[in-house]
Amino acid sequence: MTDPGRTLLALDFDGTLAPIVQDPASAWIHPGSLAALRRLGPVLRELTIITGRPVDQVRRLGRFEDGPGLDRMVVCGQYGAERWDAASGEVRQPHRPQAVSDLAARLPQWLEEHDASRIRIEDKGLAIALHTRGVAPGLLDELRPQIEALAAEVGLHLEPGRQVIELRSAGTDKGQTLRRVVGRVEPGAVIYAGDDLGDLPAFEEGIALREQGMDVTLVCSASDEQDALLALADVVLDGPDAVAAWLGDLADRFAPA
Ligand SMILES: [Mg+2]
Incomplete structure (x- = not known):
């Protein structure tokens, strides 16, 4: 043993x-x-x-x-x-990356523009998580290309999970x-x-x-x-x-x- x-x-x-x-x-x-x-x-x-x-x-x-x-x-x-x-x-x-702060400031309006305000934002300090469990099932899959573009634009890495996507620093x-x-x-x-x-x-x-x-x-x-x-x-x-x-x-x- x-x-x-x-x-x-x-x-x-x-x-x-x-x-x-x-x-x-x-x-x-x-x-x-x-x-x-x-x-x-x-x-x-x-x-x-x-x-x-x-x-x-x-x-x-x-x-x-x-x-x-x-x-x-x-x-x-x-x-x-x-x-x-x-x-x-x-x-x-570690310190919060500037890109995460920038994204946090921008996200509510971005979700509104994409008709996705039902998505729940969780600010984790070093990352931002977007949750759809119970509020908008499937919406993350639909918006995946736009979220990928947003992540690339602000310089963050995408971490997909079970009805959640996180945007955080790579590394x-x-x-x-x-x-x-x-x-x-x-x-x-x-x-x-x-x-x-x-x-x-x-x-x-x-x-x-x-x-x-x-x-x-x-x-x-x-x-x-x-x-x-x-x-x-x-x-x-x-x-x-x-x-x-x-x-x-x-x-x-x-x-x-
Ligand atoms: Mg787990």
């Missing part, structure tokens, strides 16, 4: 640890996953969350600081541009972030779990690490909205409920009561 003390467990948040819900501000972590992570935290080499969300949102929605077991965990937010580690309490946060993706974490932690084994297109670079990095001899397990939290990860996954689970059960099994193996 893999030694938990040599294992890096790296997890996406939305759609993996937390169910996708209408209001992203209430996408709380699955209680079963939280319970499993509290058991796994003390025995793993490292537990890291790699998420598109800002760090402060995931700290709140993950309830990580409300109980024991997670005092060494790390959260890499906004694909790794931000970082919080529980042990030091330090948050590393940090989950693959680069996973590589950096692995370089720092030097694990003997890596487990990575995710559900969406933004996790694809991390899966590709996992495959590259495996080719270098690392013991890598890639876990897909599957949904009927996204199938890009399925073919690359070693383990396919039916969404956050199944992820919670799987993490519970991992905790039984790694940290038996």
Whole structure:
């Protein structure tokens, strides 16, 4: 069996640890996953969350600081541009790019001009997300060429997800972030779990690490909205409920009561 003390467990948040819900501000972590992570935290080499969300949102929605077991965990937010580690309490946060500020100022009118004011704008600080879940399904697909043109015009990179598109600076993706974490932690084994297109670079990095001899397990939290990860996954689970059960099994193996 893999030694938990040599294992890096790296997890996406939305759609993996937390169910996708209408209001992203209430996408709380699955209680079963939280319970499993509290058991796994003390025995793993490292537990890291790699998420598109800002760090402060995931700290709140993950309830990580409300109980024991997670005092060494790390959260890499906004694909790794931000970082919080529980042990030091330090948050590393880069400055907001001017292009993001310019876009934020321009977007409400731009959406109005494109008859798309139903789209919800989320200002993430380092990126702007456009959400259509529950308010304008399909509209992002229709407007995709115009959004691509807008992103190119303001000099931002497009990050599509499940009923969301983000515009952010190029340069940090989950693959680069996973590589950096692995370089720092030097694990003997890596487990990575995710559900969406933004996790694809991390899966590709996992495959590259495996080719270098690392013991890598890639876990897909599957949904009927996204199938890009399925073919690359070693383990396919039916969404956050199944992820919670799987993490519970991992905790039984790694940290038996
Ligand atoms: Mg996700």
